[in-house]
Amino acid sequence: MSAKKDEKSAEATTEAAAEQAQAPAQQQQQVKVNDDNVAASYANFCRVSSTPEELILDLGLNPQPLDPANTEINVGQRIILNHYTAKRLLSALSMALQRHEQAFGVLETDIRKRVVQKS
Template structure:
């Protein structure tokens, strides 16, 4: 790569001389209009050019009748940004698991069954 700027999330690398390692440069970020939303459900779809990720809240408790999941946020990325996001998320999850233990995504494996007492 010749002289150019590559940006990736919260920092970028200036590749002026390929023989010298890239030094991280801070990227100015304006968070004054950021919206924070909780989601426990996501749906991933896409087109040949873009990846579409919808987020929402699943209020359903395991074993109950299914409620409609209301989608509240949509992120549309190109696949280059999506790949960088996937790598960043994988690193964040790996760090979390290293500190706190493996995350089990199968709800049935996370349930702790309590022994039932004698019936009267």
Template sequence: MLALGSLSAPVAQEQDAPVQVQVDASQVQAIYANFSRVTGTTEEVIIDFGLNTQPQGVPREPIRLDARMVFNFYTAKRLLAALQVTIQRHEQAFGPIEVDVRKRLLKPT
């Protein structure tokens, strides 16, 4: 598991040492999202999450957004790195993830 934190340790600290951060997940709420929208300002990255109930083609109905996460750019960059490592590990174990649905369709035999 990869965890992101606000690491404000001095630069001289050894970078390779794993950091253990205690987390209280007793109030966490899980949501499922198959849609995200990334926007931002000069100081923040904003990611909205929602459920697209019409995943094929252009949705006829508006996609309802369920959650919004706002990050400063430092935390967003750490999140990007953690997601990259997570995807790489998954692809090493299970093969490439094709995001273009047209390339995932089975050809008729």
């Protein structure tokens, strides 16, 4: 009986050790964000360009979204990311937009389809 008891005890110890080894991998890291000095701004225009090392987002305000061809857009922010961070951003934005659309409906990105035409 002692051998069976020792065997069960060893199995329980092995299972507990395996669970403890997996626990750190399953826990998400908590990141503290200090936004005391953040400057919020609005953008309705985004241009994306890239180099082999970086992805560049230019954000600005388009004062004439219905006639973008004849409008000068002032870029207010330029965000430069490495491609790994850009991919994480893509995933986070995609998940946020999916949740929004599930709650409020599909977002139409063509402004001409959203604007009511008056005769």
